[in-house]
Amino acid sequence: MKKVNLFAMIEDRDHVLRALQKAGDVMFVPTADDKVLPHASEVADEVAKASDAIKFLEQHATGKASLLAPKLQVPYEKFKQPTDRSKDLTDQVQALSEKIASLRNEAETMRVQVEKLEPWLSLDVPMEELKPTVNTETFAGYIADGSLDKLKKDLEPLTCELTPMGNTAEGQAVVVVAYKDDAEQVKHFLKACDYVDFVFPKRTGTAKEVAADLTSAAQEKDRLAAELEAESVKIASKKDSLCVYYDQLKAEGQRMTSSGQETEKTFHMQGWCRADRTDAVKEEIAHVTDVYDLTFADPGPEDIPPTVVENSKIVTPYQAVTDMYSIVHSGAFDPNPILAPFFCCFFGIMLSDAGYGVVIAIFFLAALKIFKLQGFAKKLFLVIGMGGLSTVFWGAMFGGWFGLTWHPFMFEPMKEPLKMLILCYALGAFHLVSGMCIKIYVEAKRGNAVGAFLDTGSWLILFAGLFIWGMWSPIGKYIAILGAAIIILFGDRENKNIIGRVFGGLYKLYGISGYLSDLLSYSRLFALGLATGVIAMVINTVAELLWKAGPIGIIVAILLLIGGHTFNIIINILGAYVHSSRLQYIEFFGKFFEGSGRAFKPLALETKYTDVTK
Amino acid sequence: MLTLGTALAFGGAAIAAGFAGVGSALGVAVAGEAAAGVMSEDPDKFGNVLVLQAIPGTQGIYGLLIAFIILLNIGAVGGDLKELTTFQGIAMLLAGFPIGLVGCVSGYTQGVVAACGISLTGKRPEETGKGITFAAMVETYAVLALLISFLMVNGIKL
Numbered sequence: 220m221k222k223v224n225l226f227a228m229i230e231d232r233d234h235v236l237r238a239l240q241k242a243g244d245v246m247f248v249p250t251a252d253d254k255v256l257p258h259a260s261e262v263a264d265e266v267a268k269a270s271d272a273i274k275f276l277e278q279h280a281t282g283k284a285s286l287l288a289p290k291l292q293v294p295y296e297k298f299k300q301p302t303d304r305s306k307d308l309t310d311q312v313q314a315l316s317e318k319i320a321s322l323r324n325e326a327e328t329m330r331v332q333v334e335k336l337e338p339w340l341s342l343d344v345p346m347e348e349l350k351p352t353v354n355t356e357t358f359a360g361y362i363a364d365g366s367l368d369k370l371k372k373d374l375e376p377l378t379c380e381l382t383p384m385g386n387t388a389e390g391q392a393v394v395v396v397a398y399k400d401d402a403e404q405v406k407h408f409l410k411a412c413d414y415v416d417f418v419f420p421k422r423t424g425t426a427k428e429v430a431a432d433l434t435s436a437a438q439e440k441d442r443l444a445a446e447l448e449a450e451s452v453k454i455a456s457k458k459d460s461l462c463v464y465y466d467q468l469k470a471e472g473q474r475m476t477s478s479g480q481e482t483e484k485t486f487h488m489q490g491w492c493r494a495d496r497t498d499a500v501k502e503e504i505a506h507v508t509d510v511y512d513l514t515f516a517d518p519g520p521e522d523i524p525p526t527v528v529e530n531s532k533i534v535t536p537y538q539a540v541t542d543m544y545s546i547v548h549s550g551a552f553d554p555n556p557i558l559a560p561f562f563c564c565f566f567g568i569m570l571s572d573a574g575y576g577v578v579i580a581i582f583f584l585a586a587l588k589i590f591k592l593q594g595f596a597k598k599l600f601l602v603i604g605m606g607g608l609s610t611v612f613w614g615a616m617f618g619g620w621f622g623l624t625w626h627p628f629m630f631e632p633m634k635e636p637l638k639m640l641i642l643c644y645a646l647g648a649f650h651l652v653s654g655m656c657i658k659i660y661v662e663a664k665r666g667n668a669v670g671a672f673l674d675t676g677s678w679l680i681l682f683a684g685l686f687i688w689g690m691w692s693p694i695g696k697y698i699a700i701l702g703a704a705i706i707i708l709f710g711d712r713e714n715k716n717i718i719g720r721v722f723g724g725l726y727k728l729y730g731i732s733g734y735l736s737d738l739l740s741y742s743r744l745f746a747l748g749l750a751t752g753v754i755a756m757v758i759n760t761v762a763e764l765l766w767k768a769g770p771i772g773i774i775v776a777i778l779l780l781i782g783g784h785t786f787n788i789i790i791n792i793l794g795a796y797v798h799s800s801r802l803q804y805i806e807f808f809g810k811f812f813e814g815s816g817r818a819f820k821p822l823a824l825e826t827k828y829t830d831v832t833k
Numbered sequence: 834m835l836t837l838g839t840a841l842a843f844g845g846a847a848i849a850a851g852f853a854g855v856g857s858a859l860g861v862a863v864a865g866e867a868a869a870g871v872m873s874e875d876p877d878k879f880g881n882v883l884v885l886q887a888i889p890g891t892q893g894i895y896g897l898l899i900a901f902i903i904l905l906n907i908g909a910v911g912g913d914l915k916e917l918t919t920f921q922g923i924a925m926l927l928a929g930f931p932i933g934l935v936g937c938v939s940g941y942t943q944g945v946v947a948a949c950g951i952s953l954t955g956k957r958p959e960e961t962g963k964g965i966t967f968a969a970m971v972e973t974y975a976v977l978a979l980l981i982s983f984l985m986v987n988g989i990k991l
Contacts, residue, residue, distance in 0.1 A: 543962035636987055739977075746976040749983060750891070753898040760901075760910055793884060794891060797969045798976075804966060 220524035220549065220819075221497055223490045225479075225504070227511040232486055234507040236474045236822070241295060242503050243823030246525060247490035252480045259475040265309070266472055269465040272312040273458065279448060280455040290591070290830040293463055298824075298831045301471075305464035308457060315454070319447045326440035329433045332420050336433075338385025338392035339417070339426040346419040346426060349394075356402040359419070361390035362412035373408040377401040392417065462828035470824055491525055491819065526816035528553040536605070537562055539598035544804050545814030552661045554803075554812060561650050561807070562799050564613075566606035568643070569795035571632070571748035572755060573614025574621035575788050580607030591830075603792060606799075617748070621784060622755025632748060639745050647741030648682075650802070651734070654810030655679060661811060673712065675810075677705035678734070703728060737806045743798050751791045758783035838922030839914060842907045845929030846900035849982065853896025853936025853975075860889025860944025867948035871955035881954050881961045885947045888968045892932075892940035895979040899932045902986050915991055928985035935978035943971035 223245055227235050239245050339359075349357045362370060367383055370393070374381050378401050384392035390413070397405040422429045479488035492500055497515045504511055518524045526549045528538060537559040547553055570576060583604035586592070592600055614620065618627025632639035655675050662671030684699025711723025758780065765776035808814075824831050868882040901910070903925055908915045917925070950964025 543966075633987075636984055740973065742980050743973065743976045746895075746980045746983075749979070750894060750898055753901060754894060757897065757901050760905075790887065790891065790894070793887060797888070797965055798972075800962075801966060801969050805970075 220518060220527065221492050221494050221515040222518055222522065222524075223488075223492045223500070224514045224516070225488045225490075225511065226485055226513075227504070227508060228484060229481060229486050230484075231508040231510065233474075235504055235511070237299070238503045238507045239500070240470060240474055240822050240824060242499065243821045244496045244500050244503070245490050245492045246819055246821045247476075247479075247488050249476070250480065250489060254481065256475045259472070262468055262472045262475060265306075266465065266468045268313055269309050269461060269468055271316070272309045273461050273465060275312055275316040276451065276455045276458045276461065279451045280458065290593075290826070291459055291462060291828060292832055293829045294832050298463070298467060298470075298829070301464055301467040302460075305460050305467075308454075308461060309464065312451070312454060312461070315447055315451055319444050319451070322440045322444040322447070326437040326444070329437040329440070333430045333433045333437070336420075336426050336430045338387045339419075340430060341384060342382075342394060342426045345424050346429065347423045349419070351399075354399050356397050356399060356405075358395040358397070358405065358409060358414070358416075359393075360409075360414050360416040361387075361392055362409065362414050363390055365391075366412040367391050367393070370408060370412050373411070374405060377404055379405050390415070459828075466824075466826040466829045469827070473822060473825065492821075493527055493819075523817065524549045525819035527819045528555060530555050533605075534559045536598040536601035539595055539602060540800055540803060542818070543800065544808060545812075546816035546818050548813040548816040551813035551816070552657055552811065554657070554808065557653055557657065558803055558807065561646075561653075562602070562803060563605050563609045564646065565744060565799040565802055566603075566795045567609030567611075567613040568646075568744045569747040569798060570606070570610040570751050570791055571613050571617050572619040572621065572751055573611045574619070575751065575755075575784075575791070576607045576610025576612075576614050578607075578788060579610060579792065580604055583607060603796065606792075606795065613748075617752075619752050619755075622752065622759045632745060633752065636745070639748075640742060643741045643744040644738055646744070647738050647802075647806070650741070650807055651737055651810065652679065652682070654807045658811035673705060673709040677702050677709070680705065681731075682734075737809075740806055741802065743802075747791070747794055747798055750794070751787065754787050754791075755784065758787065834916060835914070836916045836918070836922070838917030838919045838925075839907060841919070841922030842903055842917055842925035843909070844922075845925040845927070845986075846903040846909075848926070848929035848933035849903065849936075850893075850896045850900035852933035853899075853940060854893040856937035856940025857890050857893030857896075859941040860892070860947065861886060863941070863944035864889055864947040864951060867951040871951055874955060878954055878958060881958060882951045885950050885954065885961070885964060885968065888947050888965065888972070889940050889944040891972065892936035892943070892975045895932050895975055896936045899929060899979065899982045899986065902983065903929065906986060906989070906991060917991065921989060921991060924989045925986065928982055928989065930982075931978040931985070932975070932982040936975050939971050939975040939978075943968055943975075946971050 225235075342359075349359055351357065364386070371381060374395070378398035380396045382394045382396075384394060386392065395405055395409065419426075420429060420433070422432070424432070479486045481487075492515065501513055504513060526547050528547055530538065530553070534555050537555050540562060541547065541555055541558060567576070570579070583600045584607075587597060587600045587604065616627065616629040617632050618624045624631060630638050655678065658675045659671040659679075662668065662675070679702075681699050681702030684695045684697070684702055686695065688695025688699060706728045707721060707724035709724065710727030711720050714720040714723050762776040762780045762783070765772040765779065864886040868886045871878055871882050904910050907917060907925070947964075947968040950961070950968050953964045954961045
């Protein structure tokens with residue numbers, strides 16, 4: 220990793236950044252003195268607008284777009300500059316969606332009003348006349364349910380006319396026209412019945428007329444909205460150009476995230492670049508401008524460079540597994556080449572059905588080819604696809620084919636669980652010891668070989684001794700004691716007090732329980748394999764019972780076989796992936812891993828919908 | 834003739850499938866509630882939260898597995914029911930307990946952790962993997978219980 224310092228003219232900035240973005244070699248690091256480019260927030264707004272517009276068109280597109288649809292191919296020359304046409308289209312779509320939303324809103328409000336008028340439909344007086352006259356006062360509103368009879372009785376002696384209307388959830392609708400002198404008393408009785416005024420819409424005519432008017436108006440608005448929606452279905456076919464526009468803006472926004480420090484005419488940016496790409500970067504910049512100063516320096520002691528791990532084509536996908544845990548610290552040991560074979564092997568044992576393995580390998584590797592997946596999805600599919608191949612191997616070893624047993628090359632785990640457990644623990648021990656050896660290697664490389672031997676090597680001696688003792692000869696006993704003695708005597712060597720040091724060492728020795736639980740954790744290899752195999756067997760057994768039940772039974776049995784095995788494969792891929800990861804994260808990484816690194820994210824064309832061809 | 838031993842063996846299968854199933858049902862429900870909450874904010878996360886919701890479902894499968902092996906061994910699947918001695922039956926009954934009990938508790942608690950993972954996904958979708966890993970930690974004990982139940986059933990000679 221090299222530290223990059225770039226000075227150039229402000230007028231050239233756009234060209235320089237475009238060239239670097241296209242190549243994707245430099246990661247710029249913003250500093251505190253960076254100023255926000257005035258244009259940046261405009262671009263961000265436009266991105267949000269384009270994103271909304273795409274969402275709107277997706278809702279109106281005929282036929283669902285597939286999640287895994289291949290990306291649009293756009294040549295770089297065309298991708299470079301967003302067209303005004305796309306901008307206009309975005310504005311048009313935005314206006315359209317706002318118009319539709321407001322029309323639907325208005326229509327909804329009107330329909331709510333109509334609903335409220337429901338109990339008043341039998342009122343034959345136009346509602347604008349329901350106001351006080353010289354001699355009368357009118358009350359129109361709701362009283363509590365069931366209090367109508369009481370009100371009738373109360374109002375009998377008074378000079379007024381009570382007309383009951385419809386009954387709704389809000390209560391019993393009533394209209395009372397009272398002589399002015401009695402109005403106060405009427406009000407009082409009404410209040411006793413929890414009377415609430417009803418506010419009529421500000422319109423003229425009887426309730427029936429108004430309701431009819433409102434309904435037709437709402438229908439009209441709905442019709443307009445539907446018309447506009449039909450229009451947007453037509454526009455939806457132009458979604459592709461919006462997608463390109465979105466990616467163009469996104470790329471522009473990314474170029475603007477760091478402005479660097481500016482003088483009147485020049486700017487300065489800092490960042491990181493891979494040591495083997497320095498010449499390429501120089502060339503990229505020289506291609507667009509002559510006026511620049513570019514230097515590369517080694518990282519200083521205070522710098523934390525971002526991490527780049529490079530692996531072979533087969534190992535690279537497994538970076539997805541490691542990155543999910545943490546980015547490897549810059550300069551620390553890259554576990555991927557060692558993690559990959561273990562992960563693949565564990566995945567296979569946990570599925571342990573050759574038939575399933577064939578299905579998984581074909582499906583995931585084919586999907587990768589057909590949909591041209593990129594990034595994380597590509598890695599994930601490759602990891603699972605390779606896991607499928609490993610599953611074929613282990614399935615054949617254990618004789619599992621779609622839940623049926625056929626000629627196991629090793630043994631049948633169901634029949635010989637002890638052998639299977641021993642296999643799991645042996646693989647587990649191998650995994651753990653690999654982790655410990657990495658620790659020794661890393662420490663030794665840092666010049667701490669003695670410490671590594673005392674802290675980790677002592678455990679290896681202890682385990683080797685126990686192993687030899689158990690398998691071959693009692694000499695192992697003495698080797699194990701030697702290992703334990705090193706742990707007790709040197710485990711806590713920082714401690715000055717000799718007694719405290721021995722107790723500290725004894726406490727370290729107690730750490731053997733941790734190793735034991737690590738090892739036992741590998742029994743999940745067997746248990747998850749068992750889960751796959753037995754559920755497959757359950758599906759087959761039930762299908763067999765159905766098969767005997769006649770022609771309909773045969774159809775149901777076939778459906779059950781297909782659906783059941785598919786379900787079993789999916790749920791077990793999930794289990795195998797998660798538990799293989801866990802064995803790496805907790806048992807393996809716990810021994811040596813140094814994480815919390817920073818990912819190397821160079822300024823590059825990160826597109827969501829398009830594939831920019833050079 | 835159905836012997837007491839055979840009846841007890843049925844009890845073992847019932848405990849394994851029944852209790853582990855209850856645990857998973859509770860767990861999936863808790864996770865599902867959280868998932869629906871996250872979906873209301875951002876429907877695009879459906880795939881991620883569905884994976885998290887599925888995780889507490891496995892305990893029920895483990896229970897089913899042990900129940901099936903018990904039924905298979907005593908001949909309840911396929912028609913030829915064996916006559917077990919009382920002690921054989923008690924052993925079968927006990928063999929159902931590890932996965933029944935642990936499956937019930939870990940199924941529910943894994944659902945709680947998965948629900949938290951789902952909330953995590955809602956706020957920081959890039960951390961879904963860690964949410965899944967946390968949930969998988971709870972599963973360890975169900976896996977161990979499954980193994981012991983299996984070894985117990987396998988060890989009973991009929």
